Amino acid sequence: MAVFIRTALLVLKKDFAIEMKTGEILYTTLFFAVSCVLIFSFAFVREGQPIEGASAGILWISVLFAGSLALGRTFERERYGETIKALLLAPAPRAAIYVGKLLGIVLLLVAAELLLVPMVAFLFQEPLFERPLLLGALMLLGTIGFASAGTLFAAMLLRSRARTVLLPILLYPITVPVMIAGVLGTRALLEAPPAEAMAGFWTWFLVFYDVVFVTLSLWTFEPLMTE
Amino acid sequence: MPRAAQTDGRPPPRQRPEGVPRAVSVDFERVELAGLSRHFGRRRAVSNISLAIRRGDIVGLLGPNGAGKSTLIGMLATLIAPTSGTIRYDAASADQMGADLRRQIGLLAHELHLYTELSAQQNLEFFARLYGLAPDAVVAPALARAGLSDRAPDMVSGFSRGMRQRLALERTLLHQPRLVLLDEPFTGLDDQAVTLVSSRLRDLAAGGAIVVLATHDLDLADGLVTRVAVMSGGRLVGDEGGTAGVRERYRALVQQAKGGGGVH
Secondary structure, three states, X not given: OHHHHHHHHHHHHHHHHHHHHXXXXXXXXXXXXXXXXXXXXXXXXXXXXXXXXXXXXXXXXXXXXXXXXXXXXXHHHHHHHHHHHHHHOOOOOOHHXXXXXXXXXXXXXXXXXXXXXXHHHHHOOOOXXXXXXXXXXXXXXXXXXHHHHHHHHHHHOOOOOOHHHHHHHHHHHHOHHHHHHHHHHHHHHHOOOOOHHHHHHHHHHHHHHHHHHHHHHHHHHHHHHOO | OOOOOOEOOEOOOOOOOOOOOOOOOOOOOXXXXXXXXXXXXXXXXXXXXXXXXXXXXXXXXXXXXXXXXXXXXXXXXOOOOOOEEEEEEOOEEHHHHHHHHHHHEEEEOOOOOOOOOOEHHHHHHHHHHHOOOOHHHHHHHHHHHOOOHHHOXXXXXXXXXXXXXXXXXXXXXXXXXXXXXXXXXXXXXXXXXXXXXXXXXXXXXXXXXXXXEEEOOHHHHOOOOOEEEEEEOOEEEEEEEOOOOHHHHHHHHHHHHHHOXXXX
């Protein structure tokens, strides 16, 4: 177990070191996420009045679109120079590589959310911070769910020539439950007064989704990565 | 070239230097391939190969492009699963030995498995940690062997192919693997570097490593390899011992295989 955790953290630390030098994924992801919210705000805010109930969907769509951009790039890095093979040759369970990559994507998306949530709250005049813990739990669990499926698919498509097209085609249908749970849970928190029971239900739904997908991914990563 | 004292015709077990810990005792003296095949769809990349390799061997895996050399190397490295047949590391299969088997495998492929966005030092430190080694003990000597001590903080993206190749070789050998798999290791190297790499491979074999060297450069293999295994069309068409006359023996084996219908 110690080797597993050490390997996962090493992969995370290595990706962080590369990102600190290049800033390639961080800046593009943040820029894309912010652009999404701004474009939606132009479309759905008329004469200073946002369309009712749209903000939760806009928040989650922006996070998920930005996430799919980051997922493609994070594994593209391992394709260049075929460093993924060197990682797969490490004397550790191969699923540790998956966990390291997953942690990196989750942290990146959390950073994007720290920027997007206040932005959506401001542009759409929504009381997003009334139940910060519940909102935080929803966002984190939804991010883990999306990233767990996305990391697996991005790794799986590494050798495919059509990976940039196939990733969103495969990923979005699989993560529809995350989108529904995230949007409905967030919308429940925006009601007056906040529907905590409904938000709690969707939070537990996301816990279930995360457990299923992380388990499935840990189980299938090695056979999927062996040619 | 100095060689270690031999017992029963084979090099003695390796002595691991200080600072290079081995976390587990998984090791092997012999790799045996039996009826090994790998098909990609309808294409037979490797077909029914049987071969036994022992420590101290430098096996020259020779053959034209598309002969199946890289696929065979990939299967030995546990990165490609065989369609049929077995690979045994002593008596155990890769599945039985698990992740610890990979501690004994070093692979230098055509793509060099280096992060070009990191420095030479950072690359070696990362891989040292990945293998549970102390970077302080192994990275500086590896950089010195690669002739890159003065370029240690430089990004690999600024290196020439030859410099990258030398760094990649040291990355491959950082954890002192028992099974050293090299796919065209001389690409981009100048004459001096070729001599150094050849000498390094001889030392490894003398120290008890099993070296498998895939190349189509017969001149470089001549005098270095201790066995010649010729592949063509995914099949092993010849397997002979001896270090000299590789080009002549390669031609003879290929002619012999053509005569017997073994070359496709």
